[in-house]
Amino acid sequence: MARNNTITLYDLQLESGCTISPYVWRTKYALKHKGFDIDIVPGGFTGILERTGGRSERVPVIVDDGEWVLDSWVIAEYLDEKYPDRPMLFEGPTQKNLMKFLDNWLWSTAVGPWFRCYILDYHDLSLPQDRDYVRWSREQWFLGGQRLEDVQAGREDRLPLVPPTLEPFRRILAETKWLGGDQPNFADYSALAVFLWTASVARTPPLTEDDPLRDWLDRGFDLFDGLGRHPGMNPLFGLKLREGDPEPFVRQTGPAGAGGQALNKGPQTTKMPPRVAEKAD
Incomplete structure (x- = not known):
């Protein structure tokens, strides 16, 4: 069980302190979704192996009351399995x-x-x-x-x-x-x-x-x-x-159905354009 409701997360940061890794970003959101406080371990691309005590060359990595978990997908599954009483990240x-x-x-x-x-x-x-x-x-x-x-x-x-x-x-x-x-x-x-x-x-x-x-x-x-x-x-x-x-995008005029076509609400919504008469030779 997370001590003091806090889980440690090893980050991947730019010079600004902003997280660059999309995998770390989704782990941050997953932890917050579960209601945890996050103890961030800062750092960049180099020195990850040293920061994690030789456990990983990549982040994200979390530590939950002494238990180390690697990989953002595995972390999300771990959070749901260990804390099913909190909001679920996956539904089957x-x-x-x-x-x-x-x-x-x-x-x-x-x-x-x-x-x-x-x-x-x-x-x-x-x-x-x-x-x-x-x-x-x-x-x-x-x-x-x-x-x-x-x-x-x-x-x-x-x-x-x-x-x-x-x-x-x-x-x-x-x-x-x-x-x-x-x-x-x-x-x-x-x-x-x-x-x-x-x-x-x-x-x-x-x-x-x-x-x-x-x-x-x-x-x-x-x-x-x-x-x-x-x-x-x-x-x-x-x-x-x-x-x-x-x-840059299609300007929608109404709700879309399968394949982006207009929803079928009857003949008036699915009319085909009129056939153009062929010119005689």
């Missing part, structure tokens, strides 16, 4: 599978492109003692030897391409307050973590001012006394579009 194995699908979709749709758009910012905002490691590891492990500067260059052409791909996510949130229904759950925290990570490094906004995701994001950042409102965060909204850029 089916929901876990759907959440894993959402995770994978968001990472391929948003995180991958944004990672390349903000990779030099990612480096520049890191703790000074971490920057050599960040440059070497990202260039060698993730970028195939390309320089950070070369990968980030031209992002003004690529950033407008990402918002339209988030349309399925907007359609879900147009129909429900939270991914978890009336209340947020680990699905919300996992998705919010993607945008929290982005806000930690995005020195150029990735979303337009009028993006419908703003409502859900603002409410999510405000949860738990403004957990996502660290002063080191950058604005998510303010992307300026240029002539020829794609529309």
Whole structure:
């Protein structure tokens, strides 16, 4: 049982003190969802093995009254299993599978492109003692030897391409307050973590001012006394579009059904456009 209702969390921080890891972000939210106070152990990309006493080279890591738990997903499952009397993060194995699908979709749709758009910012905002490691590891492990500067260059052409791909996510949130229904759950925290990570490094906004995701994001950042409102965060909204850029989102005129089509409420709502007469030769 957590001593004094407090669980220790090993963080991953930038020079500003802001958390950069989406996995740490969702663990922070999971702990608060369960009603715990968090004892933060600060630190950056280097020295994690030393900080954790040789137990892990990656974070998040929590310590619950002497019990060490690694990996954000395992931590969430642990919290539900050990504290079932507190609000649940998951509601059964089916929901876990759907959440894993959402995770994978968001990472391929948003995180991958944004990672390349903000990779030099990612480096520049890191703790000074971490920057050599960040440059070497990202260039060698993730970028195939390309320089950070070369990968980030031209992002003004690529950033407008990402918002339209988030349309399925907007359609879900147009129909429900939270991914978890009336209340947020680990699905919300996992998705919010993607945008929290982005806000930690995005020195150029990735979303337009009028993006419908703003409502859900603002409410999510405000949860738990403004957990996502660290002063080191950058604005998510303010992307300026240029002539020829794609529309950032579909402007909904009513509730959507399966596949984004209008809900079928009878023949008047599902009329096909009139057939155009073919021209005679």
